[in-house]
Amino acid sequence: MNLIKQKNLVLAFTILFVSSCQTSQNEIKEPEVNKIIISEDKIFEEYLASQWDKDLEDRPIFASLLGDKRFNQDITPNDLEYYQNRIVKLQDKKEKLKSFDFNKLNSDNKLNYKLLDLNLDNSLEASNYPSYYMSLNQRGGVQSYYETGDRLVYSSKSDYEDWLVRLSKYSDNIINTTNNLKEGLSKGYTQPKLVTKQVITQIDNLLNNDIDNHPYLKIFLSANDEYFINDEKNQLIEDAKELITNKIIPAYQELNTFLKDEYLPQSRDSIGLDGVPNGKEWYEYVARYHTTTNLTxxxxxxxxxxxxxxxxxxxxxxxxxxxxxxxxxxxxxxxxxSPRFYYDNGEDLLNAYLIMAKKIDPLLPKIFKVFPRAPYGVIPIPEESAPFTTTAYYNGPAKGRPGYFYANLYKPESRPKYEIPVLTVHEAVPGHHFQIS
CATH class of the missing domain: 1.10.287 (Helix Hairpins)
Known part of the structure; x- marks a missing residue:
């Protein structure tokens, strides 16, 4: 073999060897792992979504009002242990929020961060002032729970059955309210006598109601017949009567006896919050909270x-x-x-509100380009609560339910016609309906 052939053979062998080694090295080399980088925004948004779910679970009535029926049989506890544990949960949420890098969030999530931070700060500051010691007033409390049922959407038999299950648990909340008021009384927290007297009257009305016309029974009596077969609706009504008679009414009786015998005699004569421990600081907090300012x-x-x-x-x-x-x-x-400024019956007053709402509707496109998808209605405040509550209020819409402007028709001779335009604009459109829905 000549020298040239020898050199070519050595070169070929060398190339083959190097190539073989390279191939071998490639075969045993660990492949690069694709690094998946999850942005701070993505992590933060997932956290917000999970917190929203937890909040709905903790506030099942609110969830139902939004049309989320996952927790339809549940109620929020109101015993002292629940309120104490809630403070710990709020503190944990605050610490978790701090773990996110604010500077890495986009502008929308920076706003979400600030809003959540503000909400947690407000809730933690509110925990310094035990409102659960004074949880009853003429505007609402356990004595008006039946009104919550009126605001829910019932689209099947199970929805009514769920409400019955909720009512079965609700007697515990009434009992807890009695215990909370007793604890508050021992610490100097009471409602004004004026308020206590009105609450007693409200509960008296519930206790004196005939069972067949009881406010808690109305939902079942008015249930859509199409959702039931055979005797199912009648059985549901009978079950509701039994529950109201054996659990709800006894709990109210115990509460009202306590209010009359112990609470009312010790209720304060003062009206403002300065009549309770740390009342001045409490009032200052409430002013900041409701105005979202630091104004005194x-x-x-x-x-x-x-x-x-x-x-x-x-x-x-x-x-x-x-x-x-x-x-x-x-x-x-x-x-x-002057009689010219008043209606002498509730029907005419309600019609005046309805007419005013329809007069306002066609004017709205002149001012607004974006409109709520949900409609709104104008209905009376329930007769049971009308004597004790405000002139008007609004409840927002949810899936399957419009928003409602509630007008007080009690004593129409005391409700002037010149209030109708401003109340309709404020409570309905644009007002709260555009604001909330």
Whole structure:
């Protein structure tokens, strides 16, 4: 073999060897693992979603009002242990929130972070003031739980059965309320006598109601017949009667006896929060919370006085334009007493609200481009609570239910016609319906 052939053979062998070694090395080399980088936004959004689910589980009534029926048979506990454990949960949430890198979040999630942080701070500060010691007032409490049932959506037999299960648990909440009030009484927390008397009257009305017309039974009596077969609806009504008679009413009787015999005699004569421990600080917190500002109650009061002065000046100009012969006081008396400004029955008052709402509707596109998808309605405040509550309020929509502007028709002779436009604009449209829905 000549020298050239030998060199070529050596070269070929060398190339083959190197190639073989390289192939071998490639075969045994660990493949690179694709690194999956999850953004801070993604992690934060997953956390928010999980917290929302936990919040709904903790507030099952709220979930049902939103149309989420996963917790339809549950209620939120109201014993003292629950409120103490809630503080720990809030603190844990606060610590978890701190674990996220705020600077790595996008602008939307930075806002979400700030809102959640504010909400947790408010809730933690609120825990310093035990409102559960004074959980009853004329606007609401365990004595008006039946109204919650009226706001739910019933689209099947199981929805009514779920509400019955909820009611079976609700007597525990009434008993817990009695215990909480007793504990509060021992620590100096009471409602004003004026409020306690009205709550007693409300519970008296529940106790004196005939079982066949009881507010807690109305939901079952009005249940859609199409959801039941054979005798199912009648059986549901009988089960509800038994529950109301044997559990709900006895719990109310125990509560009302306590209110009359122990609570009312020791209820405070004062009206404001300054009549309870740390009341001044409590009121300052409530002012900050509801205004989302750091204004003090005195500063807010000064704003109010300025507004009263401005509005009175405008009223005086109107009185002058009308060539009213009397003074300001006599004009107010005229507004309050003249029959021309009042309806003498609730039906006419409700119709006036309905007409006003329809007058407002076609004007809205001149101001707004985005509208709520859910419709709204105007209905009366329930007769049982109307004497004790405000002139009007609004409850937002949910899946399968419109938003509702509730108008108080109790004593229509005390509800002036000139309130109708402003209340409709405030409570219905654009007002709370555009705000909430």
């Amino acid at each position: 109650p005195d500063e807010i009061h000064d704003i109010g006085l300025g507004e009263v002065k401005r509005i009175r000046s405008e009223m005086e100009q109107i009185i002058k334009d009308l060539e009213w012969e009397g003074d300001f006081k006599s004009f107010l008396n005229y507004l309050r007493t």
